[in-house]
Amino acid sequence: MDKADSKSDMYDTSKIVVLGGIEAIRKRPSMYIGSTGPRGLHHLVYEVVDNSIDEAMAGYCKNILVIIHKDNSVTVEDNGRGIPVGVHPKYKISGVELVMTKLHAGGKFEKKAYKVSGGLHGVGLSVVNGLSGQLEVWVHRDKQIYYQKYHKGKPVGHLRVVGKCDEKTGTKVKFLADKEIFVDGIEYSDEILENRFRELAFLNKGLRIKFKDERNNKEQEFHYEGGIKSFVELLNKNKTPLHDIIQLKTKKQDVELEIALQYTDSYNESVFSFVNNIHTVEGGTHLTGFKTALTRSLNNYAEKNLGKGAFKLTSEDVREGLTAIISLKIPNPQFEGQTKTKLGNLHVKGIVDSMVSTGLSTFLDENPRVARSVVDKAVNAAKAREAARKARELTRRKSALDSTSLPGKLADCSERDPSKCELYLVEGDSAGGSAKQARNKEYQAILPLRGKILNVEKARINKVMSSNEIITMITALGAGIAEEFNIDKLRYHNIIIMTDADTDGNHITTLLLTFFFRYMRELIEAGHVYIAQPPLYLVRKGKEKYYVQTEAEKEELVKKLGKGVGVQRYKGLGEMNPDQLWDTTMDPEKRILKKVTIEDAIAADKMFSILMGDEVEPRRRFIAEHAQEAANIDI
Numbered sequence: 001m002d003k004a005d006s007k008s009d010m011y012d013t014s015k016i017v018v019l020g021g022i023e024a025i026r027k028r029p030s031m032y033i034g035s036t037g038p039r040g041l042h043h044l045v046y047e048v049v050d051n052s053i054d055e056a057m058a059g060y061c062k063n064i065l066v067i068i069h070k071d072n073s074v075t076v077e078d079n080g081r082g083i084p085v086g087v088h089p090k091y092k093i094s095g096v097e098l099v100m101t102k103l104h105a106g107g108k109f110e111k112k113a114y115k116v117s118g119g120l121h122g123v124g125l126s127v128v129n130g131l132s133g134q135l136e137v138w139v140h141r142d143k144q145i146y147y148q149k150y151h152k153g154k155p156v157g158h159l160r161v162v163g164k165c166d167e168k169t170g171t172k173v174k175f176l177a178d179k180e181i182f183v184d185g186i187e188y189s190d191e192i193l194e195n196r197f198r199e200l201a202f203l204n205k206g207l208r209i210k211f212k213d214e215r216n217n218k219e220q221e222f223h224y225e226g227g228i229k230s231f232v233e234l235l236n237k238n239k240t241p242l243h244d245i246i247q248l249k250t251k252k253q254d255v256e257l258e259i260a261l262q263y264t265d266s267y268n269e270s271v272f273s274f275v276n277n278i279h280t281v282e283g284g285t286h287l288t289g290f291k292t293a294l295t296r297s298l299n300n301y302a303e304k305n306l307g308k309g310a311f312k313l314t315s316e317d318v319r320e321g322l323t324a325i326i327s328l329k330i331p332n333p334q335f336e337g338q339t340k341t342k343l344g345n346l347h348v349k350g351i352v353d354s355m356v357s358t359g360l361s362t363f364l365d366e367n368p369r370v371a372r373s374v375v376d377k378a379v380n381a382a383k384a385r386e387a388a389r390k391a392r393e394l395t396r397r398k399s400a401l402d403s404t405s406l407p408g409k410l411a412d413c414s415e416r417d418p419s420k421c422e423l424y425l426v427e428g429d430s431a432g433g434s435a436k437q438a439r440n441k442e443y444q445a446i447l448p449l450r451g452k453i454l455n456v457e458k459a460r461i462n463k464v465m466s467s468n469e470i471i472t473m474i475t476a477l478g479a480g481i482a483e484e485f486n487i488d489k490l491r492y493h494n495i496i497i498m499t500d501a502d503t504d505g506n507h508i509t510t511l512l513l514t515f516f517f518r519y520m521r522e523l524i525e526a527g528h529v530y531i532a533q534p535p536l537y538l539v540r541k542g543k544e545k546y547y548v549q550t551e552a553e554k555e556e557l558v559k560k561l562g563k564g565v566g567v568q569r570y571k572g573l574g575e576m577n578p579d580q581l582w583d584t585t586m587d588p589e590k591r592i593l594k595k596v597t598i599e600d601a602i603a604a605d606k607m608f609s610i611l612m613g614d615e616v617e618p619r620r621r622f623i624a625e626h627a628q629e630a631a632n633i634d635i
Contacts, residue, residue, distance in 0.1 A: 012095075013094070013095035024103075025130035025131060026153065029130075029181055033047075033131070036181055036182055036183070037182075037184055038184070038189070040182070041182050041186060042192050044132075045076070047125070047127060047128050048074070048173050048175070049064065049066065050124060050277070050278075051124055051171070052064045052080060052171070053204065053207075053277050056078075056080070056207050057204065057329070060080045060081050061080035061207075062079060062206070062207065063078065063079050064076070064077070064078045064207070065077045065078075065209075065212070066193070066209065066210070067212045067214065068190075068212070069214050071176065072176070072188060073175065073176040074174065074175055074177075074188070075173070076172070076173050076174075077170065077172040077173075078170050078172075079168070080169065080170050080171060081169050081170075082140055082171050083171050084141075085139055085141055085159060096146065096148055096159050097155055097158075099125050100125055100150060100155070101129065101150075101153065101154075103127075128175055129153050129175070130152070131177065131181050131182075132175040132176055132177055132178055133176050133178040133180075134149070134151055134176045135149070135150040135173065135175040135176075136150070136173070136174045137172070139170075139171055140165050140170050140171075141169055143165055143166065143167070144161050144163075144165065145164065145165050147159070152178060190213055190216075194222075197220075197222050198222050199274075200222070200277055202228055202325075203274055203277050204227075205224065205227035208222070209222040209223070227258070227260075228258060229245050229247055229260045231260065232262050232323050232325055236262055239266050240265045241263070242263045242264060242321070242370075242373050243262065243367075243373060244262070245260055246259075246363055247259070248260075248355070248359040250355045250358075252351055252355060254330070255330050255348065255351050256330075257326075257327070257351075257352060257355050257356075258327045259325065259326050259356065259359075260324065261323065263323075263373070264321045264323060266321045267321060267457075267458075267460050267461075268321070268457070270322070270323045271319065271323070272325055273286055273290070274325070274326065274327045275328045275333050277327075278333075280335075280343050282341040283342060283343075284336075284343025284344060284348075285343050285344065285349040286349070289350065289351070289356065290324075291315050292315075293353045293354075293355075293357040294318050295314065295318050296357060297357055297360045297361050297364065298313055298378055300361065301361070301364045301371055302379070305368075305372070306375065306379075313379070314385065317381040317382040320381035320460075321377055326352075328348070330348065333345060384460040384462040384463075385462070387462035388460075388462040406476060407447070409432075409447065410472075411441075411447075413445045414443075415443045418490055418493050420443050420493075421444075421492040421494070422443060422493075422494040422496060423445045423476065423491070423494070425447055425473070425496065425497050425498065425512060426447065426449065427449060427500055427504075427573065428448060428573075429450070430572075430573075430574030431500070431574045432447075433448075435448075435578075435581060438578035438579070438582040439582070440586075445476075445492060447473065449469055449473075452504075452507060452511055453467065453469045453470055453508070453512065454469075455511055456470075456518050457518065461482060464481075464519070465481075470515065477491060477495070477520075478490060479520070481519050482519050485519070485520055487522050487523070492528075493528055494530060495528050497509050497512050497513075497531045497532065498573065498585065500572040501570070502572070505572075513529075513596065516529055517598075521598070524596050524597065524598050530593040530594060530595055530596065532585050532586075532593060533591070533592040533594055534549075534570065534576075534581075534585045535547035535549050535570060536550060536551070536554070536569065537553075537554045537568065537570070538567070538570065539558060539561070539568075540565070540567075541561045541564055541565050547584045549592070
């Protein structure tokens with residue numbers, strides 16, 4: 001992006017506007033970072049990095065360094081212009097202290113310092129400061145090095161000069177999240193941070209992000225000259241593309257739009273949208289405009305070139321097998337909440353629609369071979385969708401004729417409040433029988449599954465709808481599937497996968513998670529899916545019984561108990577009597593459940609493609625690379 005003109009690129013203290021105070025941050029942190037769990041903890045890093053990214057989008061920053069120190073403090077350093085250090089004419093404190101202690105203080109409100117920004121609300125640094133036990137900031141500016149320290153959001157002394165520098169400019173922030181706020185711990189995940197930094201490097205062509213983790217001496221650098229085209233290449237690495245990547249880039253009314261898309265032989269879509277580098281996981285007006293234009297363009301091409309007898313393609317049809325990155329840059333994005341998950345600017349829909357319609361229609365006309373392969377795939381998807389619709393109607397019709405609409409092998413619970421109900425998806429009739437005897441009939445329902453369900457990663461929706469086990473699950477859950485899914489109709493708010501602790505059990509769990517991720521993703525996003533953790537061993541000494549879940553736990557316990565110890569290894573859930581199954585795996589007071597989350601949908605999408613897709617070589621390579629790691633994990 002070109003630098004602003006000489007008048008507007010003067011980023012000084014006078015351009016910082018204050019809209020409020022910081023008092024509420026420590027009292028209600030979830031309002032600003034989503035939660036005080038792992039998601040909110042990582043959001044602190046994102047907020048600081050996003051300030052550096054804003055400098056990059058303005059054309060002043062090329063390098064960002066992020067360091068996780070051994071004590072889980074975090075340093076973020078950039079080579080941007082540096083936070084203004086002068087005294088604000090109205091508030092009589094330095095610009096640094098202003099952005100660190102005042103909510104809604106920043107240079108992003110009047111479009112003078114930043115034309116485009118992800119940190120629209122101006123609360124990023126102040127929130128991070130407020131939720132940190134300690135924060136330090138260094139600013140390189142005007143050939144001076146400035147420094148200030150904060151404790152739980154409050155300054156410890158004034159901003160002061162601590163040294164001199166040459167022409168170097170930039171900001172360095174080091175913070176330690178407050179353990180009083182993040183009571184579950186302040187341990188950062190490399191994987192989560194790496195995924196975000198990789199995204200940012202893709203979305204900002206030429207930007208270099210270095211990531212160091214002093215806890216494990218790990219270093220990585222993210223730098224992609226191909227931009228979002230390289231992003232699509234990564235996502236489709238384990239798929240078979242139907243054509244070269246299509247790139248659309250245009251600007252209209254201060255709105256910059258860049259799209260890279262490619263169709264593959266996959267049956268699932270991987271479409272991800274961003275606004276000013278913020279991943280809008282719930283989409284918004286820009287994504288709606290893209291989908292509308294894509295559907296219209298392919299329908300127009302089909303009608304013009306295939307005749308009026310062609311299938312009328314729906315939005316779902318034209319997105320089958322599509323991988324796309326939508327990157328929008330806009331001066332005044334209106335996000336829903338500080339966590340920025342959905343864009344609300346109404347005028348954006350029409351702008352994106354117009355841009356995509358023009359660019360895509362031109363491309364299709366100029367590339368008839370590619371256009372025909374894409375349209376043929378969408379037409380086949382339409383035929384499959386029609387077959388699936390008939391299957392769904394038949395299922396509904398049969399259900400309506402039955403004395404009950406629920407599957408016969410479901411042992412339902414008596415409670416009718418979904419928030420109090422649990423559904424156990426159990427591997428096999430034997431384990432299902434034990435679970436039915438063990439359960440609390442008031443709020444626990446049991447659905448035995450026969451064998452391994454269909455791998456939906458390799459199947460179209462019509463084949464999915466012909467699977468008896470999947471139909472049984474859909475009927476039991478009561479919320480529909482795919483575009484018809486309605487979480488408000490969900491009959492159980494706890495869906496617990498309970499399989500044997502062996503290879504087959506793990507495979508069944510993966511197949512179920514693949515199904516939920518592809519066709520009922522909202523179940524996972526809303527936190528309704530869990531994996532039961534049955535014990536692997538029963539250790540006895542005299543009349544005492546101990547249940548342990550791992551080999552290491554068993555060895556340690558046997559050593560501790562000494563002589564006269566008996567050990568039983570459970571090969572499957574069916575080997576436990578109902579009392580044992582209740583005590584170890586189903587009693588809410590004693591059981592251990594693993595909650596399934598989607599911290600990063602892009603990484604999850606890529607992983608499901610590797611592990612469950614048609615390409616064998618990427619899966620073999622992944623297993624080989626992680627073999628030693630897997631050997632150290634107790635199943």
